[in-house]
Amino acid sequence: MPASYAYLGPEGTFTEVALRTLPEAATRELIPYVSVQSALDAVRTGEAEAAFVPIENSVEGGITTTLDELVAGAPLMIYREVLLSITFALLVKPGTRLSDIKTVTAHPAAQPQVRNWLRANLPNAVWESAASNADGARLVQEGRYDAAFAGEFAAARYGLEPLETGIHDAENAQTRFVLVGRPARPAAPTGADKTSVVLRQRDDHPGGLRDLLGEFATRGINLMLLQSRPTGAGIGNYCFCVDAEGHISDRRVAEALMGLKRICLEVRFLGSYPRADIGVEEVRALPRGTSDGEFVEAADWVARCQDGRF
Numbered sequence: 001m002p003a004s005y006a007y008l009g010p011e012g013t014f015t016e017v018a019l020r021t022l023p024e025a026a027t028r029e030l031i032p033y034v035s036v037q038s039a040l041d042a043v044r045t046g047e048a049e050a051a052f053v054p055i056e057n058s059v060e061g062g063i064t065t066t067l068d069e070l071v072a073g074a075p076l077m078i079y080r081e082v083l084l085s086i087t088f089a090l091l092v093k094p095g096t097r098l099s100d101i102k103t104v105t106a107h108p109a110a111q112p113q114v115r116n117w118l119r120a121n122l123p124n125a126v127w128e129s130a131a132s133n134a135d136g137a138r139l140v141q142e143g144r145y146d147a148a149f150a151g152e153f154a155a156a157r158y159g160l161e162p163l164e165t166g167i168h169d170a171e172n173a174q175t176r177f178v179l180v181g182r183p184a185r186p187a188a189p190t191g192a193d194k195t196s197v198v199l200r201q202r203d204d205h206p207g208g209l210r211d212l213l214g215e216f217a218t219r220g221i222n223l224m225l226l227q228s229r230p231t232g233a234g235i236g237n238y239c240f241c242v243d244a245e246g247h248i249s250d251r252r253v254a255e256a257l258m259g260l261k262r263i264c265l266e267v268r269f270l271g272s273y274p275r276a277d278i279g280v281e282e283v284r285a286l287p288r289g290t291s292d293g294e295f296v297e298a299a300d301w302v303a304r305c306q307d308g309r310f
């Protein structure tokens with residue numbers, strides 16, 4: 001049996017479409033799971049080699065179920081990311097007209113992307129959340145709801161037809177998906193990489209968040225995601241999910257993580273992996289003094305000073 005990848009199912013999710021763009025998916029058995037949690041648990045128990053799940057979208061921000069799973073529980077690591085442009089179709093049973101639709105469903109992350117369309121076209125429809133967009137389509141097939149927002153490609157699979165296509169409140173809405181596995185050595189740097197960490201502060205003090213961000217700023221590291229999530233330990237208790245430019249094997253990134261390790265209660269390393277948004281040729285030039293060579297030179301100089309050889 002080939003190694004398997006778990007993904008947020010059922011068949012026909014955007015997640016499945018994004019997963020199939022990864023070359024390595026062609027050599028794996030792809031197994032749909034009913035939730036992000038169950039897909040990630042399949043990795044934790046060893047049932048699946050890796051899981052592919054949505055983590056962020058450009059309209060609403062972080063997909064909180066995924067972030068919370070990565071923040072807590074047995075540690076997992078991100079190995080790859082995929083960006084997918086998303087537009088929705090309104091899927092219905094053949095023959096349904098817009099005026100017949102009283103209930104609509106989709107994944108909660110879909111709602112902010114179709115809100116204006118709903119207001120303009122189905123202002124009185126009741127919204128119910130589904131476990132995924134394809135699951136919403138399945139529920140329409142079962143007769144539980146009148147319509148589902150999902151990928152147009154899901155229609156045939158669930159015996160539905162698209163009543164409307166190309167629904168997206170925001171132009172260029174994208175969702176980011178990640179391939180998550182058990183902790184192991186990250187892939188070698190490509191020159192266009194991203195590092196994800198979760199930071200938990202030691203104590204509550206003025207400028208606490210600035211102290212964390214300062215570790216990145218002084219080393220010229222640009223941040224691509226900063227999302228606070230409750231730790232569950234009471235009101236006002238948050239940890240921070242951070243995506244930073246660079247790879248843990250870059251000196252500036254390693255030094256920033258060391259700085260954070262010294263001042264945080266906990267730093268959870270979630271991986272260094274190739275960026276999906278740009279290629280090596282588009283990576284911005286490093287700020288002066290932050291290249292590996294400059295870090296090595298500075299460390300050598302300190303060593304010489306300690307030896308009295310400057």
Ligand SMILES: O=C(O)C(=O)Cc1ccccc1
Nearest residue numbers: 013014015107109110132133
């Ligand atoms: O993959 C899906 O179809 C999902 O349900 C997750 C999702 C939700 C909203 C936009 C893109 C993906």
